[in-house]
Amino acid sequence: MVIPQFIDVDVVVPKVAKALGETLFMVTVSFFFAAIIGLILGIFLFATRPGQLLHSRATHTVLNIVVNTLRPIPFIILLIALTPLTRALIGTSIGPAAAILPLTIAASVGIARVAETNLVAVDPGVVEAAAAVGAKPLHILFGFVVREAFGPLLLSLTFIFVALIDATAVAGAVGGGGLGNLALTYGYQRFDYGVMILIILVLIGLVQLVQFLGNRIARRFIDR
Numbered sequence: 001m002v003i004p005q006f007i008d009v010d011v012v013v014p015k016v017a018k019a020l021g022e023t024l025f026m027v028t029v030s031f032f033f034a035a036i037i038g039l040i041l042g043i044f045l046f047a048t049r050p051g052q053l054l055h056s057r058a059t060h061t062v063l064n065i066v067v068n069t070l071r072p073i074p075f076i077i078l079l080i081a082l083t084p085l086t087r088a089l090i091g092t093s094i095g096p097a098a099a100i101l102p103l104t105i106a107a108s109v110g111i112a113r114v115a116e117t118n119l120v121a122v123d124p125g126v127v128e129a130a131a132a133v134g135a136k137p138l139h140i141l142f143g144f145v146v147r148e149a150f151g152p153l154l155l156s157l158t159f160i161f162v163a164l165i166d167a168t169a170v171a172g173a174v175g176g177g178g179l180g181n182l183a184l185t186y187g188y189q190r191f192d193y194g195v196m197i198l199i200i201l202v203l204i205g206l207v208q209l210v211q212f213l214g215n216r217i218a219r220r221f222i223d224r
Contacts, residue, residue, distance in 0.1 A: 012186075012194070012195055012198060015182060015186065015195075016179070016182065016195075016198055016199060016202060019177070019178050019179045019181065019182040019199075020178075020179060020202060020206075022096040022177040022178040022179075022181075023096075023165065023168050023178035023179045023180075023206075025096050026096045026099050026100060026103060026164075026168045026171065026176070026177075026178055027103075027161065027164045027165055027168060029100050030099075030100045030103035030104040030107060030164060031107060031160070031161055031164055033100075033104045033108075034103070034104045034105075034106075034107030034108040034110075034111055034160070034164075035107075035111060035157060037104070037108040037111075037112075038107065038108040038109070038110065038111025038112045038115060038160075039111060039112075039115055039153075041063060041066075041067065041108065041109070041111075041112035041115075042111060042112040042113065042114070042115025042116045042118075042119065043115060043116075043119065043141065043142075043146065044059070044063060045060065045063050045064065045067070045112060045113075045115075045116040046115070046116045046119035046120060046145075047137075047141050048060035048063065049120075053127070053137040053138075053140055053141050053145075054137060054141070063112075066109075067109045067112050067113055070105060070106075070109045071109045071110065071113065073106075075102070075106050075167050075170050075171075076170050076173070076174070078102050078105065078106055079099070079102040079170070079171060079174060079176075080174065082101055082102045082105070085101065086098050086101050086102070089101065093175075094174075094175035094176070094177075095175070095176070095177050096176060096177040096178060098175075098176065099168065099171035099176035099177070099178075102171070103164060103167055103168070103171065106167060107160055107163070107164055107167075110160050110163065111156070111157065111160050114153075114156035114159070114160070115153060115156065117156075118149045118152045118153050118156055119145055119146070119149050121149070121152070122145050122148045122149050123148070126144050126145060126148050127140055127144065127145060129144075130143070130144040150221045151218045151219070151220075151221035151222035152218070152222070154214060154217055154218035154221065155214065155215070155218045157214070158210065158211060158213075158214025158215070158218070161210055161214070162207050162210055162211060165203065165206060165207060165210070168180055169183070169203075172184060179199050179202065179203060182195070182199060183195070183196055183199045183200075
């Protein structure tokens with residue numbers, strides 16, 4: 001990466017490196033928990049739909065209400081609303097660790113909905129073929145349907161991972177740390193546009209890398 005000449009490298013680069021580490025910490029930890037929660041929600045949103053393997057109108061309605069209630073809330077509002085809970089759980093409402101709870105919740109409902117969408121798109125013939133050979137509902141669900149949708153699911157998870165990188169910038173605006181916080185406090189408030197440009201370049205590079213890796217891994221499963 002080419003660093004603009006008007007940037008004080010000795011001062012700025014260590015700050016950007018530290019902020020990048022905080023951003024990666026927030027994104028990876030929250031994505032790990034969100035992927036587990038979101039995929040479970042998404043799989044059971046699909047499986048409990050009318051006519052599906054584990055059909056349950058009551059369960060599907062409850063899960064749908066949970067996802068539809070949380071999903072439309074703008075992240076900055078969710079972040080602020082969860083401040084008392086975050087402070088109660090970890091003892092503070094600022095810093096990278098404090099941003100993990102709202103990031104996880106926001107990403108979980110997003111993953112749940114895209115997972116459900118990908119599973120719904122699986123050819124019903126896959127279910128019929130699995131049932132014809134005597135497979136049980138849970139085996140059909142996880143051994144056939146989820147497996148068939150795995151490639152598209154990876155692409156959707158890549159999208160959510162990139163969205164989390166964006167969300168950390170919002171978290172930085174209210175003391176969450178990371179590149180967003182550095183861009184605001186060191187770049188914007190001090191009118192140091194060199195720092196702002198460097199952070200933008202780092203974010204672009206990070207997103208490109210994540211998208212490239214996600215596409216490459218997903219293609220291996222889609223092309224099978």
